[in-house]
Amino acid sequence: xxxxxxxxxxxxxxxxxxxxxxxxxxxxxxxxxxxxxxxxxxxxxxxxxxxxxxxxxxxxxxxxxxxxxxxxxxxxxxxxxxxxxxxxxxxxxxxxxxxxxxxxxxxxxxxxxxxxxxxxxxxxxxxxxxxxxxxxxxxxxxxxxxxxxxxxxxxxxxxxxxxxxxxxxxxxxxxxxxxxxxxxxxxxxxxxxxxxxxxxxxxxxxxxxxxxxxxxxxxxxxxxxxxxxxxxxxxxxxxxxxxxxxxxxxxxxxxxxxxxxxxxxxxxxxxxxxxxxxxxxxxxxxxxxxxxxxxxxxxxxxxxxxxxxxxxxxxxxxxxxxxxxxxxxxxxxxxxxxxxxxxxxxxxxxxxxxx
Amino acid sequence: xxxxxxxxxxxxxxxxxxxxxxxxxxxxxxxxxxxxxxxxxxxxxxxxxxxxxxxxxxxxxxxxxxxxxxxxxxxxxxxxxxxxxxxxxxxxxxxxxxxxxxxxxxxxxxxxxxxxxxxxxxxxxxxxxxxxxxxxxxxxxxxxxxxxxxxxxxxxxxxxxxxxxxxxxxxxxxxxxxxxxxxxxxxxxxxxxxxxxxxxxxxxxxxxxxxxxxxxxxxxxxxxxxxxxxxxxxxxxxxxxxxxxxxxxxxxxx
Ligand SMILES: Nc1ncnc2c1ncn2[C@@H]1O[C@H](COP(=O)(O)OP(=O)(O)OP(=O)(O)O)[C@@H](O)[C@H]1O
Ligand SMILES: [Mg+2]
Numbered sequence: 001x002x003x004x005x006x007x008x009x010x011x012x013x014x015x016x017x018x019x020x021x022x023x024x025x026x027x028x029x030x031x032x033x034x035x036x037x038x039x040x041x042x043x044x045x046x047x048x049x050x051x052x053x054x055x056x057x058x059x060x061x062x063x064x065x066x067x068x069x070x071x072x073x074x075x076x077x078x079x080x081x082x083x084x085x086x087x088x089x090x091x092x093x094x095x096x097x098x099x100x101x102x103x104x105x106x107x108x109x110x111x112x113x114x115x116x117x118x119x120x121x122x123x124x125x126x127x128x129x130x131x132x133x134x135x136x137x138x139x140x141x142x143x144x145x146x147x148x149x150x151x152x153x154x155x156x157x158x159x160x161x162x163x164x165x166x167x168x169x170x171x172x173x174x175x176x177x178x179x180x181x182x183x184x185x186x187x188x189x190x191x192x193x194x195x196x197x198x199x200x201x202x203x204x205x206x207x208x209x210x211x212x213x214x215x216x217x218x219x220x221x222x223x224x225x226x227x228x229x230x231x232x233x234x235x236x237x238x239x240x241x242x243x244x245x246x247x248x249x250x251x252x253x254x255x256x257x258x259x260x261x262x263x264x265x266x267x268x269x270x271x272x273x274x275x276x277x278x279x280x281x282x283x284x285x286x287x288x289x290x291x292x293x294x295x296x297x298x299x300x301x302x303x304x305x306x307x308x309x310x311x312x313x314x315x316x317x318x319x320x321x322x323x324x325x326x327x328x329x330x331x332x333x334x335x336x337x338x339x340x341x342x343x344x345x346x347x348x349x350x351x352x353x354x355x
Numbered sequence: 356x357x358x359x360x361x362x363x364x365x366x367x368x369x370x371x372x373x374x375x376x377x378x379x380x381x382x383x384x385x386x387x388x389x390x391x392x393x394x395x396x397x398x399x400x401x402x403x404x405x406x407x408x409x410x411x412x413x414x415x416x417x418x419x420x421x422x423x424x425x426x427x428x429x430x431x432x433x434x435x436x437x438x439x440x441x442x443x444x445x446x447x448x449x450x451x452x453x454x455x456x457x458x459x460x461x462x463x464x465x466x467x468x469x470x471x472x473x474x475x476x477x478x479x480x481x482x483x484x485x486x487x488x489x490x491x492x493x494x495x496x497x498x499x500x501x502x503x504x505x506x507x508x509x510x511x512x513x514x515x516x517x518x519x520x521x522x523x524x525x526x527x528x529x530x531x532x533x534x535x536x537x538x539x540x541x542x543x544x545x546x547x548x549x550x551x552x553x554x555x556x557x558x559x560x561x562x563x564x565x566x567x568x569x570x571x572x573x574x575x576x577x578x579x580x581x582x583x584x585x586x587x588x589x590x591x592x593x594x595x596x597x598x599x600x601x602x603x604x605x606x607x608x609x
Contacts, residue, residue: 178469183465186463186467186468186479187455187463187468188465188467190454190458198442198444200406201443201518203427203430204435205427205430205458205459205518205522206427206428206522207455207459208427209427
């Protein structure tokens with residue numbers, strides 16, 4: 001047990017910090033504005049976790065993400081407004097409906113690969129956006145959907161104050177992170193990553209690539225749908241712009257800043273990006289230019305994102321100490337660069353014949 | 356009979372890479388496929404491992420027709436393979452490569468993962484144990500925590516074989532396992548292949564290194580321009596007129 005704790009100490013420290021900071025933030029937050037930024041950031045982070053599963057773990061660059069976010073938001077909003085459904089019914093229904101649509105979309109789009117998949121999912125995102133915008137009688141079109149109710153109280157728990165809404169979203173974020181962490185550290189996560197690494201090799205090993213892509217897509221859509229539903233009852237107004245590709249690209253940026261295929265990445269990236277966005281308010285419409293520049297720099301120089309690069313650094317440092325302990329760290333810079341490649345020379349030969 | 360192909364044909368546009376090939380592999384055999392470059396050897400592997408669909412003809416495995424199954428089902432039925440260019444999961448460690456190789460033998464799904472069910476724990480242990488067993492078998496156990504990018508080419512080749520072995524195949528297809536490694540390493544590899552056969556796995560091998568083929572194989576099929584031009588024991592094949600012709604007087608025998 002102790003060794004388990006030791007091995008995962010960064011993880012436990014991470015979770016501890018998240019929990020403590022997350023809980024005390026509303027108490028110490030200097031103003032209420034920060035609280036709204038954090039709440040919205042958490043909602044976006046949940047959607048980015050969904051995207052991470054598809055883009056990060058499965059390696060499929062899906063650009064329909066905001067479409068699913070909008071679908072979840074509108075479904076929940078409409079169910080509450082038009083059918084008077086309770087939030088606690090509307091939210092899971094929105095998530096399930098988003099999931100079902102995603103599976104249908106996946107069945108079509110996973111027949112393609114590479115650029116074709118990217119373009120196809122971009123188109124699907126655009127179609128969802130157009131349906132939302134043009135189906136005036138249902139969605140209110142460009143005028144949007146106004147007056148979506150707050151989440152219904154659970155017993156004595158009400159969600160009228162900013163603080164309570166913040167905590168509600170925070171709980172959903174924690175659930176999302178827990179699920180993503182479980183996926184990531186299980187055989188399922190390994191399966192997804194193997195598909196990202198090489199579909200050909202994965203299928204040769206007996207892994208059903210199509211099924212696993214669909215499964216990942218469905219899980220991702222489920223959480224994105226939840227994020228949408230939370231957004232609907234938090235902002236209480238929906239316009240078709242929440243389903244445009246602009247938002248998809250922002251999600252993608254958040255993911256790249258934080259680090260794809262990591263459990264902490266989506267949250268870290270979304271929070272960093274939210275802080276930057278707030279401090280760039282003065283730049284107005286030039287914000288996207290700055291973001292664009294950041295995207296180029298990240299992809300070019302820090303492909304692992306904040307979390308990925310930190311992890312690489314950690315590996316390097318441990319490797320350095322291990323080699324120093326073992327006494328075979330090359331002394332000078334560049335010394336024995338070929339030796340640095342840990343080969344299996346004649347040493348391995350005895351093994352084959354030995355057994 | 357373990358595997359049987361009938362009139363197996365594969366066209367790439369106008370090119371017939373494989374032309375009506377009839378071939379049988381019996382359980383427990385060690386067979387080899389030889390032929391000049393571009394003869395269709397790899398294509399034959401790609402078709403019988405479900406990687407490509409044949410243009411026509413049938414494949415039977417353990418008496419059942421499997422011609423139109425999806426790729427992953429070939430592996431599940433017991434056909435394991437390596438690729439001519441070493442294919443590994445380059446992002447991960449030696450051990451992690453083999454762990455995922457055992458995934459098709461496990462059943463845990465999404466809910467097992469999120470609730471950390473007993474089944475998911477049991478299967479994760481199973482995968483780890485199987486991976487270590489194979490690492491021991493291929494002689495890479497002490498390198499288990501190395502990133503794949505940091506092991507030598509020869510080790511990578513053995514790992515690729517290990518990756519095929521971890522799926523517990525009945526039939527193992529090895530595409531030029533000895534390409535690009537030196538003489539001593541080739542001997543080791545031949546020993547490993549022999550050991551695989553002795554453990555009860557049927558092996559089919561594509562190889563240009565004639566000495567190795569002649570020593571190992573019990574039966575050889577020779578392909579040329581996608582057509583089977585000869586089949587028989589190493590001795591029969593090496594004395595076959597058409598084979599000698601195809602190899603331009605047998606320069607490659609040296
Ligand atoms: N995916 C493909 N698309 C088009 N042509 C292909 C494809 N794969 C193989 N070919 C062609 O089919 C023919 C047979 O190729 P194959 O790779 O099977 O030869 P080989 O016997 O394995 O040769 P080598 O000894 O060089 O590996 C070649 O002419 C090759 O160019
Ligand atoms: Mg070949």
